Amino acid sequence: xxxxxxxxxxxxxxxxxxxxxxxxxxxxxxxxxxxxxxxxxxxxxxxxxxxxxxxxxxxxxxxxxxxxxxxxxxxxxxxxxxxxxxxxxxxxxxxxxxxxxxxxxxxxxxxxxxxxxxxxxxxxxxxxxxxxxxxxxxxxxxxxxxxxxxxxxxxxxxxxxxxxxxxxxxxxxxxxxxxxxxxxxxxxxxxxxxxxxxxxxxxxxxxxxxxxxxxxxxxxxxxxxxxxxxxxxxxxxxxxxxxxxxxxxxxxxxxxxxxxxxxxxxxxxxxxxxxxxxxxxxxxx
Numbered sequence: 001x002x003x004x005x006x007x008x009x010x011x012x013x014x015x016x017x018x019x020x021x022x023x024x025x026x027x028x029x030x031x032x033x034x035x036x037x038x039x040x041x042x043x044x045x046x047x048x049x050x051x052x053x054x055x056x057x058x059x060x061x062x063x064x065x066x067x068x069x070x071x072x073x074x075x076x077x078x079x080x081x082x083x084x085x086x087x088x089x090x091x092x093x094x095x096x097x098x099x100x101x102x103x104x105x106x107x108x109x110x111x112x113x114x115x116x117x118x119x120x121x122x123x124x125x126x127x128x129x130x131x132x133x134x135x136x137x138x139x140x141x142x143x144x145x146x147x148x149x150x151x152x153x154x155x156x157x158x159x160x161x162x163x164x165x166x167x168x169x170x171x172x173x174x175x176x177x178x179x180x181x182x183x184x185x186x187x188x189x190x191x192x193x194x195x196x197x198x199x200x201x202x203x204x205x206x207x208x209x210x211x212x213x214x215x216x217x218x219x220x221x222x223x224x225x226x227x228x229x230x231x232x233x234x235x236x237x238x239x240x241x242x243x244x245x246x247x248x249x250x251x252x253x254x255x256x257x258x259x260x261x262x263x264x265x266x267x268x269x270x271x272x273x274x275x276x277x278x279x280x281x282x283x284x285x
Contacts, residue, residue, distance in 0.1 A: 003030075003031075003078035003079055003080070004029065004030070004031045004032070004082065004095070004099075005032045005033075005034055005076035005077055005080070005081050005082070006024045006027075006031045006032065006034070006081075006082050006084060007035075007069070007072040007081055007082065007084070008020050008021065008024065008033070008034070008035045008036070008083075008084050008085075008086050009036045009065060009068040009072055009083070009085070009086065010035060010036070010037055010038065010040065010068075011037070011038040011039065011040055011044075011065075011068070011086075012040045012041060012042045012044065013040070013042075013086040014040070014042040014043040014044045014046070014047050016086060016087040016206065017048065017086045017087075018047050018050075019122065020084050020086050020087070020089060020090075021033070021035070021048070021051055021055060023084065023089040023091070023203075024090055025051070025054055026090075026092065027090060027092075027093075027094065027096075028092075028093070028095075029095040029099065031078070031082075031095070032056060032076070033055050034055075034058065034072055035048050035056070036058050036059075036060065036068045036069075036071050036072045037058065037059040037060070038060060038062050038063060038064070038065070038067070038068040039059070039061050039062030039063075040059075045057070045059065056075075058071065058072075058075060064175060064180075065173075065180055066173035067173075069083075069173045069180065070172045070173050070175070073167050073172060073173075078164065079163065079164045079165075080102075080162070080163060080164065081161070081162050081163075081164055082095060082098070082160070082162075083157045083160050083162075084158050084203070085157055085158045087206045087208065087210070088115075088203055088205055088206055089122065089204040089206070090202065090203050090204075091116070091200075091203055091204060094159070094202040097113075097199075098111045098113070098161040098202070099161075101197060102163075105195070107192065107193045108163075108192065108195045109162065109163050109166040109191065109193065110160055110161065110162045110163070110166065110185075110192065110194050110195070111161050111194070111195040112155050112156070112159040112160045112161070112195075112196060112197070112202075113159045113196060113198070113199065113202040114132075114133055114136055114197070114198065114199065114200070114201045114202065115132065115156050115159060115201050115202065115203050115204065115205040116201040116203070116205065117129045117132055117204075117205050117207055118205065118206050118207065119206075119207060119208075120206060120207070120208040122204060122206065124204075125207070128207075129201075136154045136198070139154040140154070140196040143196075144193075144194035144195075144196055145240070146186060146189040146238065146239070146240070147239075147241075147244040148247070149186055150186070150225070150228070150248045151247035151248070151250050151251040153182050153185055155185055155194075156205055158202075158205060159202040162188075163192075166188055166192060170184070170187040170188050170190070171187065174227075177220055177223055177224055177227070178216050178219045178223060179220030179221070179224070182221065183224045183227060186224070186228055190238065215259075218258065218259050221251060221252075221255050222252055222255055225248040225249075225251055228244070228248055229245060229248050229249070232248075242275060245275055246275035246276055247277075249271040249272035249275065249277075249280075250268070250269070250277050250279070250280055250283075252268040253265045253266075253268035253269035253280060253283045253284070254283060257269075265283055266283070266284050268283075269283040270284055
């Protein structure tokens with residue numbers, strides 16, 4: 001492997017960003033640490049400045065997470081890019097494990113893994129972590145596939161290690177979507193393999209009230225699914241296309257159901273049912 005760039009994208013996370021920076025610098029791997037500040041109005045710049053030349057700091061006008069991630073990708077000097085959300089922490093050995101897993105695997109465009117859930121003060125949440133581990137393990141039982149991620153995309157950005165050339169082949173993050181990562185993982189899977197490390201956690205995922213709001217997440221899931229349903233109509237070469245269509249519609253149905261829109265949930269569930277998803281009946285009724 002050649003160079004590696006660790007990326008922290010941040011916006012008004014002065015309270016947490018030092019933890020993220022220190023967890024990256026503690027990795028026993030040579031790396032460039034790039035912090036992209038997406039127009040913070042708090043003390044983020046002051047906090048980052050304490051680390052001097054250990055951190056390459058770039059500030060831009062607020063463009064949202066996708067815009068900040070795209071800036072980071074364009075500026076990254078490494079052939080591998082590893083992300084850490086500014087309110088999370090990497091655990092010791094994260095990069096070593098991922099580099100070992102991806103070595104001699106040119107077919108793998110991205111590797112990611114499990115996380116440990118914590119409260120806002122980084123106190124471990126054992127029960128929540130166990131439940132999350134079970135969900136992530138089940139989602140990857142048959143490996144990561146486009147059709148599988150259509151309805152059950154279990155991937156947290158603070159664990160991903162991506163080859164720089166992936167962005168050349170599949171494009172950057174889509175800044176028009178409310179959530180940018182789901183769509184990127186789907187597009188990646190159309191060109192590359194994804195490896196999931198179902199072992200000890202790679203990072204600590206901090207849960208707090210400042211995280212992604214449920215309505216924003218729901219809108220992002222639905223709009224991403226609709227984008228890919230349109231893509232499936234345009235591209236006859238996508239493998240397991242019928243299952244992918246079924247799963248996108250099933251995910252849309254479940255999301256509308258949670259949002260309380262029974263009419264839209266039923267319409268999507270009936271589309272999934274016609275494509276062979278009997279479990280859609282529970283949403284349609």
